[in-house]
C-alpha cells in the first residue's frame with residue numbers, strides 16, 4: 001500500500017474506534033482480518049497513524065478546528081510525519097484508495113501553529129478536566145509533562161538475571177540497535193521510531209524464548225528495584241496480575257526467600273505460570289483467588305507489594321485511547337479500590353515490615369493523596385525517605401524532581417524517560 005491508502009485505512013480504523021468505542025488494538029486487528037492483502041509494514045504504519053492521532057488529539061483538533069478521524073489523521077501526516085500538504089494532494093489525485101483531497105480550508109489550517117495563548121490542556125494534549133490535577137502534580141511544568149506523555153515510547157526490556165546478563169541481551173539484539181537503559185542496571189532499550197517505523201518484535205527472538213529477557217518498561221523496572229526486595233525475604237505481591245513485577249522481584253531476590261503472588265482476578269493471573277517457568281523463577285508460589293487464599297500469611301510478611309489497579313495515566317504514550325476515555329467517575333472508582341486494598345493488605349505485614357504502594361498513574365489523587373489518607377488512618381506507618389530508597393537501589397542521587405511532597409517517588413517520560421509510575425514505601429512500626 002502507498003501512503004494515501006494507508007491514510008484512508010487509518011481514518012477507517014479511527015472511525016471504528018470512535019463509533020464502536022473499541023480499543024485501538026481490537027480495531028486494528030479487525031481491519032487486518034478484513035484486508036488480508038495488507039502486509040506487516042502496512043499494518044504497522046496504519047497503527048502508527050492511529051496512535052499518533054490519539055496522542056496529540058487535542059492539539060491536532062484545535063489546529064484543524066475539527067476532531068473528526070479524517071482531520072486528525074491528515075494532521076498527523078503533515079504535523080507529525082512532515083509530509084507536504086500540496087504533495088499529499090498530488091499523490092491523492094493518482095491513487096484510487098486515497099482520501100478526498102484536502103480542501104482549501106484544510107490546506108490553510110494544517111500548517112498553522114497553535115496560538116501561544118491556547119488553553120493549557122490543548123498545549124499539553126490532555127483532557128481539560130485533568131488540568132487542575134496535573135497542575136497540582138507538576139506545578140508550572142504540567143504542560144511540558146503532558147507534551148512528553150504525547151510522544152512515542154521506547155521499547156524497553158529487562159534482563160532476567162536468573163538466566164542471563166545485560167551484555168548478552170545487548171549482543172543478541174544488536175540488530176535492533178539495543179542500548180543500555182539510563183537508570184535500570186538490568187534494562188535494555190530501543191528508541192521509538194518515527195513515521196512508519198516498525199517496532200521490533202523481540203518476542204520471537206531466541207533470547208526471549210530462552211528467558212533471557214522480558215518486555216518491561218524501564219519505569220516498571222525502576223519501581224521493582226525501589227521496592228527493595230532482598231534474598232531470603234517473605235514477600236506478598238498482592239496485585240500480581242500477569243507477573244511483570246513478580247518476575248523482577250524474583251530476580252532481585254536471586255530466587256532466595258519466598259514470593260506469594262496473588263491477584264483477585266484469575267484470568268489476569270493466568271499467564272504468570274508460563275512466565276515463571278520461562279524465567280526460571282523458583283521462589284514464587286502463586287495463590288489463586290480463593291476466600292482463604294492468604295489466611296496463613298497474616299502478620300508474617302517482610303514486604304507487601306501493592307501494584308494497585310489505577311487509571312493507567314502513566315501509560316498514555318502506549319495507550320493514548322485511554323487518555324480520552326478516562327472520566328471523573330472512573331478515577332473515583334479506582335481511588336476507592338486502592339484505599340480498600342491498602343486497608344486490607346496491611347494485615348499481612350509483620351511489625352517492622354514495609355508496604356510498597358505502586359501505581360502507573362501520574363495523578364495525585366491516586367498517589368500522594370491516597371498515601372496521605374492511609375497514613376492518617378494508620379499512624380503506626382511512616383513513609384521511608386525517597387532519596388535513601390533511590391540511593392539504596394541505584395547507588396546514586398535521585399534525578400531532580402522525582403521526589404514528591406508526600407515522600408513518594410514519581411517517574412514520568414519527561415523526568416526519567418519512562419512511563420509514569422509512583423511508589424511510596426510505608427514502613428510499619430516495629
Ligand SMILES: C[S@@+](CC[C@H](N)C(=O)[O-])C[C@H]1O[C@@H](n2cnc3c(N)ncnc32)[C@H](O)[C@@H]1O
Pocket residue numbers: 238239240241242243244245246262263264265268307308309310337341
Ligand atoms: C497494575 S495491575 C498489576 C500489574 C502487575 N503487577 C505487573 O507488574 O504485571 C493491577 C492488578 O490488581 C488486580 N486487583 C484489582 N483489585 C484487586 C483486589 N481487590 N485484590 C487483589 N488484586 C486486585 C487487578 O486484577 C490487576 O491485575
